[in-house]
Amino acid sequence: MRPLRPATTAVAVVALAAGLTGVAVAAARAPQPVLAPLPASGAVPTADSVTTGLGAPSTSAALGGDLVGEVLDVPSGAVLWSRAPQTPVLVASTQKLLVSAAALDVLGPAHTEVTTLRTTGKISGGVLAGDLYLRGDGDVLLSATTSSGWPAVAGLDELAAALRAKGVRRVQGSVVGDGSFFLGAATAPGWKSTYVTEGSVAPVSGLEVDRGAMPGVAARSEDPTLQAAADLVSALARHGIAVTGTAREGTTPAGTTVLASATGPTLDVGVQEMLQDSDNDAAESFGRQLALATGGQPTFAGAAAAITAQLRKDGLPLAGLSLADASGLSREDRVPPAVLADVLREAATTKPAWRPILEGLPVAAFSGTLTGRDLGPAGTAAAGVVRAKTGNIAGVTAVAGTVVDRSGRQLAFVFVTNDAQGLAPSEAALDALAAALVPL
Numbered sequence: 001m002r003p004l005r006p007a008t009t010a011v012a013v014v015a016l017a018a019g020l021t022g023v024a025v026a027a028a029r030a031p032q033p034v035l036a037p038l039p040a041s042g043a044v045p046t047a048d049s050v051t052t053g054l055g056a057p058s059t060s061a062a063l064g065g066d067l068v069g070e071v072l073d074v075p076s077g078a079v080l081w082s083r084a085p086q087t088p089v090l091v092a093s094t095q096k097l098l099v100s101a102a103a104l105d106v107l108g109p110a111h112t113e114v115t116t117l118r119t120t121g122k123i124s125g126g127v128l129a130g131d132l133y134l135r136g137d138g139d140v141l142l143s144a145t146t147s148s149g150w151p152a153v154a155g156l157d158e159l160a161a162a163l164r165a166k167g168v169r170r171v172q173g174s175v176v177g178d179g180s181f182f183l184g185a186a187t188a189p190g191w192k193s194t195y196v197t198e199g200s201v202a203p204v205s206g207l208e209v210d211r212g213a214m215p216g217v218a219a220r221s222e223d224p225t226l227q228a229a230a231d232l233v234s235a236l237a238r239h240g241i242a243v244t245g246t247a248r249e250g251t252t253p254a255g256t257t258v259l260a261s262a263t264g265p266t267l268d269v270g271v272q273e274m275l276q277d278s279d280n281d282a283a284e285s286f287g288r289q290l291a292l293a294t295g296g297q298p299t300f301a302g303a304a305a306a307i308t309a310q311l312r313k314d315g316l317p318l319a320g321l322s323l324a325d326a327s328g329l330s331r332e333d334r335v336p337p338a339v340l341a342d343v344l345r346e347a348a349t350t351k352p353a354w355r356p357i358l359e360g361l362p363v364a365a366f367s368g369t370l371t372g373r374d375l376g377p378a379g380t381a382a383a384g385v386v387r388a389k390t391g392n393i394a395g396v397t398a399v400a401g402t403v404v405d406r407s408g409r410q411l412a413f414v415f416v417t418n419d420a421q422g423l424a425p426s427e428a429a430l431d432a433l434a435a436a437l438v439p440l
Helices: 007-017 047-055 092-107 156-165 224-238 267-277 280-293 300-313 337-348 352-360 423-435
Strands: 067-073 079-083 114-119 122-124 127-129 132-135 170-172 175-178 247-249 257-263 387-393 396-404 410-417
Touching (some): 047 079, 067 337, 092 267, 092 280, 092 300, 092 337, 092 352, 092 396, 267 352, 337 352, 337 410, 387 423, 396 423
Parallel strands (some): 132 175
Antiparallel strands (some): 067 079, 114 132, 122 127, 387 396, 396 410
8 A cells, every 4th residue: 555645745735736845834734543543442232133144145056055254353352253263164265364363473675686697797888798687575566667656666677677777788698597595396286277378377486577477378487587587588588688509407607797686565465465466476475484484494384383383472363274375376275264364353453463464455346356246235335444355266165355344443354255156146155245344
């Protein structure tokens, strides 16, 4: 979420634009909040009222008779409604709440990932004599060109321009993509074999450009590291630098010199982007970064172990939790819905470092994966009020988020079915459950 500029800046800009030089601008009043603060002690809904409100939507045939979940009063932590919340189930992409929390704890909101250009060669007369290594450290938001939207990301054009500024006009060698910062298998146990060709995720690599997306096709690149090297050759050409060799994969040798670097967005911004767009590549990268920071291996298993260990250190009850990946794509993942509810509540109360999680939740009918989903009949109060992470894989539909009810009380909710009777009907059924919390 982009920060709002203070009202004082707007006043000054207006005065200057109007040519009011020499005119004293009155001292700006303290900026007024866009929304009124939540009441300190709004009425807590009763468990009976929540049960009644969720009664009809919870019986939808689209849920297949398999609804589980929990509703909490955020300020007190009181459980207002529950249905098997400790049962380990598939929760699909709502699982991204877990890697978000653990990574923010360990890496910190200001953590960044850096992509570098390196060489063992020398520059003389505009010629770099030797191979040029493109070394990634997991910035999957790295762009093939430049950043023009939100979040502002690092781009290969930035690296190419820096090399040009050093006087390089020709690379007498190859461009070598190095994704070896991450280890192990590129796809997780339990991933559907068509996830890459469908465009859900790229094979995990320490070097990816645009998440392995390829222009004009839905599928992700089968080899994002090689694609990144090829994209750098194109970026160099745009900046007047010829490459005599080929684009290939390899490992950066010891003793290289760093010629240029590009720093990606901070983790707090990356988490918000990941939750808004349900970015599977970012989730897997954050999990591996977390594993490295805690002394583990940057693999699927290492990331799963690091997420679990950190959440346990945070005091969350994790009985039944079993992870095979960080993104929630694997059918081997199992998460009790109560764990997701606890993360949401802690983010809103005792864990300021987790605040980007709340800021990144899509808003009903307005943003991210909830764009176009009113969460109830059109025009209801749920639009703009319900904020939630969505999730779906075959047969699984989930939603986890927060809502402010009629009295101004903030509630956290998690609703999941592992027997979804069609994606659109099951999403509509879970939307109706979330919407039912607004008028309580």
